[in-house]
Amino acid sequence: MDISQIFKNNQDWVQKKLSVEPNYFSDLSKGQTPDILYIGCSDSRVTAEELMGIAPGQAFVHRNIANMVPNTDLSAMSVINYAVQHLKVNHIVVCGHYYCGGVQAAMKSQDLGILNPWLRNIRDVYRTHQAELDAIKDEELRYKRLVELNVEEQCINVIKTAEVQKARRERDLTVHGWVFDVHTGKLIDLNIDFIKLLENIMQIYHLDPNEPEKPADKNV
Numbered sequence: 001m002d003i004s005q006i007f008k009n010n011q012d013w014v015q016k017k018l019s020v021e022p023n024y025f026s027d028l029s030k031g032q033t034p035d036i037l038y039i040g041c042s043d044s045r046v047t048a049e050e051l052m053g054i055a056p057g058q059a060f061v062h063r064n065i066a067n068m069v070p071n072t073d074l075s076a077m078s079v080i081n082y083a084v085q086h087l088k089v090n091h092i093v094v095c096g097h098y099y100c101g102g103v104q105a106a107m108k109s110q111d112l113g114i115l116n117p118w119l120r121n122i123r124d125v126y127r128t129h130q131a132e133l134d135a136i137k138d139e140e141l142r143y144k145r146l147v148e149l150n151v152e153e154q155c156i157n158v159i160k161t162a163e164v165q166k167a168r169r170e171r172d173l174t175v176h177g178w179v180f181d182v183h184t185g186k187l188i189d190l191n192i193d194f195i196k197l198l199e200n201i202m203q204i205y206h207l208d209p210n211e212p213e214k215p216a217d218k219n220v
C-alpha cells in the first residue's frame with residue numbers, strides 16, 4: 001500500500017465533508033455524545049461505522065482480536081467504564097463475525113505464543129458449551145456456532161461489570177449480541193434472551209450488596 005495515498009484520501013474526505021457542511025469539523029470538535037458502545041473484532045474486513053451505516057460521533061468503538069471482554073483486560077474495562085459512566089451510552093453491542101481467525105485459531109491445537117492466553121478465553125467458551133458444540137459434526141457450522149456463543153459469553157462479561165449493573169438500575173441500558181457475516185455482508189441480531197440468561201447467573205455475579213437484584217422485567 002502507498003501510504004502517501006492515505007493523506008491524499010484524507011484531503012479529499014475533508015473537502016467532501018466541508019462542501020456539504022462547512023461547520024462539520026468545528027461541530028465535531030465540540031465533543032461527542034455517542035449512544036452506542038460497539039465492541040468488535042480487529043479484523044480488517046469488519047469495520048464498525050461502515051457496516052452500521054453511521055457517522056463519526058455516533059459510536060464509541062473498542063476492537064480487539066475476536067471481540068473479547070476479558071474482565072482483567074484494562075483496555076476493555078476502561079472503555080466500558082468510560083462509555084457507561086461518562087458518555088452514558090444506552091446501547092452496548094458485542095459484534096462478532098463469521099470466519100473470525102481468532103475463533104478459528106482457538107479451535108486448533110497450536111502454540112501461538114503471546115496469543116495463547118488471549119485465545120484461551122475462547123477455549124473457555126468452547127469448554128462451557130462443549131456438549132452443544134461437539135454435537136455439531138459439520139466443522140464450519142461448529143465454527144460459526146462458536147462465533148455466536150463467544151458473542152453471547154462476551155455480552156455476559158459486559159453484564160458482569162459493576163458499572164453496567166449500576167447503569168441498568170438507573171436507565172434503559174441494553175446489551176446486544178450481533179454477528180457480521182463476512183460472506184454476505186449482513187448484520188445478524190442473535191436476539192440473545194438476556195432475561196433468561198440473567199435469571200441463571202445474576203445470583204452469582206450480582207455485585208452491589210446495597211442494591212437489590214433488579215427483577216428480570218426487561219431486556220438489558
Ligand code: CO
Pocket residue numbers: 041042043065066067097099100101102103
Ligand atoms: Co475476528
